[in-house]
Amino acid sequence: xxxxxxxxxxxxxxxxxxxxxxxxxxxxxxxxxxxxxxxxxxxxxxxxxxxxxxxxxxxxxxxxxxxxxxxxxxxxxxxxxxxxxxxxxxxxxxxxxxxxxxxxxxxxxxxxxxxxxxxxxxxxxxxxxxxxxxxxxxxxxxxxxxxxxxxxxxxxxxxxxxxxxxxxxxxxxxxxxxxxxxxxxxxxxxxxxxxxxxxxxxxxxxxxxxxxxxxxxxxxxxxxxxxxxxxxxxxxxxxxxxxxxxxxxxxxxxxxxxxxxxxxxxxxxxxxxxxxxxxxxxxxxxxxxxxxxxxxxxx
Amino acid sequence: xxxxxxxxxxxxxxxxxxxxxxxxxxxxxxxxxxxxxxxxxxxxxxxxxxxxxxxxxxxxxxxxxxxxxxxxxxxxxxxxxxxxxxxxxxxxxxxxxxxxxxxxxxxxxxxxxxxxxxxxxxxxxxxxxxx
Numbered sequence: 366x367x368x369x370x371x372x373x374x375x376x377x378x379x380x381x382x383x384x385x386x387x388x389x390x391x392x393x394x395x396x397x398x399x400x401x402x403x404x405x406x407x408x409x410x411x412x413x414x415x416x417x418x419x420x421x422x423x424x425x426x427x428x429x430x431x432x433x434x435x436x437x438x439x440x441x442x443x444x445x446x447x448x449x450x451x452x453x454x455x456x457x458x459x460x461x462x463x464x465x466x467x468x469x470x471x472x473x474x475x476x477x478x479x480x481x482x483x484x485x486x487x488x489x490x491x492x493x494x495x496x497x498x499x500x501x502x503x504x505x506x507x508x509x510x511x512x513x514x515x516x517x518x519x520x521x522x523x524x525x526x527x528x529x530x531x532x533x534x535x536x537x538x539x540x541x542x543x544x545x546x547x548x549x550x551x552x553x554x555x556x557x558x559x560x561x562x563x564x565x566x567x568x569x570x571x572x573x574x575x576x577x578x579x580x581x582x583x584x585x586x587x588x589x590x591x592x593x594x595x596x597x598x599x600x601x602x603x604x605x606x607x608x609x610x611x612x613x614x615x616x617x618x619x620x621x622x623x624x625x626x627x628x629x630x631x632x633x634x635x636x637x638x639x640x641x642x643x644x645x646x647x648x649x650x651x652x653x654x655x656x657x658x659x660x661x662x663x664x
Numbered sequence: 665x666x667x668x669x670x671x672x673x674x675x676x677x678x679x680x681x682x683x684x685x686x687x688x689x690x691x692x693x694x695x696x697x698x699x700x701x702x703x704x705x706x707x708x709x710x711x712x713x714x715x716x717x718x719x720x721x722x723x724x725x726x727x728x729x730x731x732x733x734x735x736x737x738x739x740x741x742x743x744x745x746x747x748x749x750x751x752x753x754x755x756x757x758x759x760x761x762x763x764x765x766x767x768x769x770x771x772x773x774x775x776x777x778x779x780x781x782x783x784x785x786x787x788x789x790x791x792x793x794x795x
Contacts, residue, residue: 370747373716373719380667380719383668384667384668442698443693443694446693446694446695447696448693448697448698449693450689450690450693450699451701454718455702458703461713461714469698469700469718
C-alpha cells in the first residue's frame with residue numbers, strides 16, 4: 366500500500382508505529398535507507414498559547430516556499446479512560462486545504478510533551494517525500510522539554526498574561542527555544558513580556574546562537590514571514606556547523622533510551638514475578654533492607 | 665488487532681450547531697477512543713482527506729441542515745475513489761426516518777437520530793470494529 370496509495374500507506378504505518386504493531390518495525394526496516402531527509406521544527410508552549418494556529422500559518426508559508434511538509438500534532442490522552450479528543454486539526458484549516466499531511470497524535474500515557482514513538486512518526490512522513498516536518502507538542506509545562514531531543518529547531522510560544530518576570534527566569538521550556546515567540550501580541554502585556562524574555566536571555570550564558578524574541582499574532586497572520594525568516598536563519602546556522610554533531614548526540618540518546626527499555630524488559634522477565642514478590646515480602650517483614658534486596662535481584 | 669479505535673467527527677454543511685458533535689466526541693473519548701474533531705463547515709473533500717491521513721476506522725457526521733442528501737453520496741463516492749471504502753460512515757442529526765433504509769443501502773453504516781443515546785453509538789462502533 367506504501368507504493369500504490371502513499372497517503373493511505375503512510376497513514377497506516379503511522380498507526381502501526383503508534384500501536385507498537387510488529388509490522389511497523391518491518392516496514393521501517395525495509396524503508397530506513399529512504400528516511401532521514403526532513404528538517405524537524407518543534408513547536409511548544411503552554412496550552413491555549415496558539416501553537417496550532419501558528420503551525421497552520423507557518424506550514425502554509427513554508428509550502429508556498431516550495432517545501433513538501435507534514436505536521437504531527439500531539440494532544441494528551443486521558444489518564445482515566447485512555448481516550449482522547451484531538452483538536453489541533455481544527456485550527457489547521459488552511460494547511461488542510463493546501464493538502465498538507467496532518468496527523469493528530471495522542472500521547473497514550475507518555476509524559477514529556479511528545480509520545481514514545483514520535484521519532485518514527487517523523488520517519489514515516491519522510492516516506493511521503495517530506496523535507497520539513499512540524500511537530501507540535503501537547504500544551505507544555507516547565508518540564509516538558511523532550512521536543513529538543515527530536516527537533517532541529519525548537520520554537521517556544523509564549524503568551525502575555527500568564528505570569529510575572531520571575532517565570533521568565535525559571536528553568537524549563539524557555540531554555541530550549543531557538544526562537545521565542547510572543548503570540549497574541551495584540552493583547553496587553555505583550556511588549557512587556559517580549560522585553561522580559563529578552564532580558565532573561567541576556568542574563569543567561571551567551572551562545573553562538575542567541576535566540577531572537579519575536580512578537581506575532583498568528584490569528585491575524587502578523588509576524589509569520591518574520592518568524593519564518595528567523596527559523597531559516599537558525600537552520601542556516603545549524604547547517605553551517607552544529608547540526609551533524611547535534612543529531613549524533615540525539616541519536617545516541619535515542620538508542621540509549623530504547624536499549625535501556627529493552628534491557629530492562631528482558632531483565633525483568635529473567636527475574637520473574639516470584640523473585641520480585643518474595644523480595645518485597647522480605648523487605649516488608651524487615652528480613653531484608655530494600656538496598657540489599659535490589660542488589661541481590663540485579664545480580 | 666489491538667489497535668486503538670480512531671474516529672473522525674466532522675460537522676459538514678453550513679449550520680453552526682456543533683453541540684451534538686461535541687457531546688459525541690466526548691462520549692467516544694470516555695469510551696477510550698481517539699477522536700479527531702475537525703469542527704464546522706467541512707466539505708466532503710476535507711472530511712475524506714482528513715480521514716485518510718488520520719487513518720480512522722469511522723467517520724461520524726453530524727448533520728442538522730438537511731444537507732445529508734448531498735453529503736452522504738459525495739463522501740461515500742470519495743471514499744470509494746480513494747480506495748478507502750473500509751472506513752465506515754456513521755451519521756447523527758436530523759435524517760428523516762423514511763430515508764434511513766435508503767441511506768443504509770447506499771453504504772451508510774449507522775444512523776442515529778434525535779433520542780439516540782451516546783451509549784448506543786459507542787456500542788455500535790465497538791461492535792463494528794470487532795473490539
